[in-house]
Amino acid sequence: MNTMERKKKVKLCADIAMASAKTTPTSWSNALISNARKCEQGTVLVDKLIGPESQLKLQKVSNNMISFHKRVQCKKILKRSCNAAKKTKRVGDSRLNVATIIAKRLVKKRTKVLKRLVPGGESVDEFSLIKEALDYILSLKVQVDVMRSVVNATEVLNGDKVMKSVK
């Protein structure tokens, strides 16, 4: 088996472990798990690692998420039409307006990118997106640390093994 496939599986395991480690499930953890479930390798893993009862809970949560997602979309459509109406009214103070418009555009671009990065970020409104990102960053840091220590441990042990076999 080549390294890429192994790496994918290891990463999948790590992601699922990280997501299932949250007792109070957040949007990104649920999204991670449902994403993992979509690919064929992931379904088996998720079923075995997480267990059926929590999967039912996950189902409920994801249903809520779907309805919330629709609501968010409706709100966005409304807002867009409102903003379109507003923009036609904006006339004077060109410098100030241009600056604000540019700033807003930049911020919007960034938020779009952030939504793509954080799992499950697309179905969350901007405000909770920041909270989700905060949480996700914390968990990512932890995951990186744990994996790093694991790798160090395996390397140390492998080194010992090699030394022993050489002797």
Add this chain to the structure above:
Amino acid sequence: MMEKREEMCYQFVEDEIASLISPPEGGSSFTALLELPANQVVKLLDSPVGFPVPEVGNDVNLVKEEPVELRNSEDSDPVVSKSVKRKDREKKVKLPVKKSKNESDADKEKLPYVHVRARRGQATDSHSLAERARREKINARMKLLQELVPGCNKISGTAMVLDEIINHVQSLQRQVEFLSMRLAAVHPSIDINIDNMFSAESGSLMDCNFHGMVSPPLSLDGQINGHSQQLWQPDGLPPQPLWGAEEVSPNFITPENSLLSYDSSGNSGEFPNT
């Protein structure tokens, strides 16, 4: 409804961070890493919920930093911020706020800069107020994020902070990928076959592995406990097999071997020894 959700969110974040901070037994790297920013985060969490007036004034000034040209905004801002507080049900001060809202309407006509705002205000009053309330909340959260991401304290402006955050998340994700690649490369001889690993017969395999892995003393144990008690769940199945396999012990390789290469019958005989 937004307010309820936000309260729940605050509660959630506090719970999460509290659980992350709580007992780090081993003084190991990432709990120390977690403790410092998490403490600050908890401190910061307390302040925006209380929302004292001068702080809101600062936040509003932060908001105003986005447009490059700031003229007479400082005069109108504290007044506007007070009227905004009426929208946020978390705020305790209500009566004086109502008065200031009328004042703010009057002020809007006096100051020249506010001339523009008066136009907008007259057009969609509730909308602009709600938007300002939203901005307050978002800026409070952005402050938290700034504390979390290293090197973000000195940057002002939402767009730049968001930039830093995106870079940070991307770098963390790349680190995870890289580390998983290293992990995969460490055991080139082992065949990770997930379908077989989780087939029906291996149900008992997982249990045995779990029992075998709990006992050995671990340098990682302190870290894992520090990370969260969530990892050690009572029913025992979930993340244990993965993280448990990675505990430092003299029998380290064998449980992992038997977990990862269920195909090879030779390895499966080894784990009863642990």
